[in-house]
Amino acid sequence: MNAVILAAGLGSRFKDMTKNTPKAFLPIDGRPNLERNIEYLIDSGIDEIIIVVGYLKEKFYYLEDKYKEVKLIENPKYKTYNNMYSFYLAKEYLGDSLILESDIVILKNIFDKVDYDYSTYFTVNRKIDGVEWVPVIGEDGFVVDMDITDKKLPSLAGISYWKKEDIKKIIMKSEEYYKNNKFSDSKLYWDNFIIDLYGELKIKCREISSNLIFEMDNKEDYDYINKIIKEEKFDL
Numbered sequence: 001m002n003a004v005i006l007a008a009g010l011g012s013r014f015k016d017m018t019k020n021t022p023k024a025f026l027p028i029d030g031r032p033n034l035e036r037n038i039e040y041l042i043d044s045g046i047d048e049i050i051i052v053v054g055y056l057k058e059k060f061y062y063l064e065d066k067y068k069e070v071k072l073i074e075n076p077k078y079k080t081y082n083n084m085y086s087f088y089l090a091k092e093y094l095g096d097s098l099i100l101e102s103d104i105v106i107l108k109n110i111f112d113k114v115d116y117d118y119s120t121y122f123t124v125n126r127k128i129d130g131v132e133w134v135p136v137i138g139e140d141g142f143v144v145d146m147d148i149t150d151k152k153l154p155s156l157a158g159i160s161y162w163k164k165e166d167i168k169k170i171i172m173k174s175e176e177y178y179k180n181n182k183f184s185d186s187k188l189y190w191d192n193f194i195i196d197l198y199g200e201l202k203i204k205c206r207e208i209s210s211n212l213i214f215e216m217d218n219k220e221d222y223d224y225i226n227k228i229i230k231e232e233k234f235d236l
Contacts, residue, residue, distance in 0.1 A: 001116075001161075003041050004093060006086045006190070007034065007102035008054030008075035013218040022056045024102035026222060029229060033105055033216070034063075041098070042069055044111035050093045052086040054078025081183045087190035088174050088183070094167045099190075101158035105214040105225050110159075118142075118204045120161040123154035124213050128224065132156065133191065135205055143203040146195050154207050156191070158215055166201045173197060 011023030018026075024034040034051075041049055047069050053060045054075040063070045073093075075086045087099070098111070110122070121135055121143065132155030136145035147153075162170065173193040182188060194201065211232065216222040 001046065001096045001098065002048035002050065002093065003046050003098040003100060004050045004052070004087075004090045005034070005037070005100045005102055006052050006083045006090075007060070008052050008078040008086045009083065009102070010055045010078065011103075014222070015219070017219060017222075020056070022053075022059055022102075023216065025059060026216065028105055028225065034102060037100060037104065037106060038063070038067055038070065040106060040109045040111055042067065043109055044114075046098070046111070048093070050090050052090055054086070077183075082186060082189055084174070084177065084183045084188060084190045084192070087193070088178060091171045091174065094162070094171065095164040096162070097167060098159065098161050101215070103216050104158040105216055107212050107214075107229070110208055110212060114206075116161045116163070118202050119163045119166045121203060121205045122157040122159040122161075122213070123205050123207045124157040124210050125152065125154045125207070126215075127210050128221070135203075137205065141204065143201075143205065144198055146191075146198075154205065157208055157213050159213075163202075166203070169197055169200055170194060 007024045011018035014023055025032040028036060038049060049069045050071050050073060052073045052075050055078050057074055060072055064072055073089050075089055077085055131148060131150045134147045134149055134153045134155045135143045136147055138144040170193050173196055177183060214225045216225055
């Protein structure tokens with residue numbers, strides 16, 4: 001099993017905070033968030049971590065020297081394409097893989113000692129209001145649909161695991177999107193590949209405590225996360 005981290009984006013919602021620093025490197029408890037996640041993965045036995053970079057790519061170069069497990073891939077179209085293209089560029093490395101968004105903040109190692117019998121969405125019941133992607137679970141316990149809603153339900157946490165047989169189908173769908181010039185549609189994300197395939201994939205959900213995993217999509221999220229860390233006095 002390996003891991004792929006999608007980290008090519010501009011982080012424009014942070015404005016001046018990401019002018020010279022990719023949002024993946026914003027500090028959590030004094031350490032770059034991306035390094036924290038890399039070390040969680042390594043501690044869990046992951047020995048190959050592919051990071052797709054784009055904006056301020058040179059800021060990431062040191063990671064290949066610091067961590068033997070890390071390999072960088074460049075997304076040269078990070079300004080015009082969203083993370084669909086980052087996924088597409090990493091396709092040759094995918095198979096029994098964890099996929100992480102770069103703006104996910106984890107306060108404890110949620111990867112340790114986990115057995116994956118099926119492809120798995122990590123989900124979280126967020127405390128902050130907003131529209132989220134909520135997996136719809138069928139009677140057999142597998143995901144059958146995706147609801148984009150502001151209802152307070154377990155939603156995608158920005159981390160997922162994919163079995164090799166499922167990832168092959170997702171890659172084939174990404175090829176279809178690429179040939180049909182859909183990558184430039186800013187309303188679509190790599191998750192859209194999967195929505196088209198629910199009848200063919202076996203996906204379970206694993207809910208993570210809302211106190212352990214967060215998304216820093218903007219400065220308000222980032223400030224909230226640091227407030228939680230301070231108030232809860234997490235031993236990080």
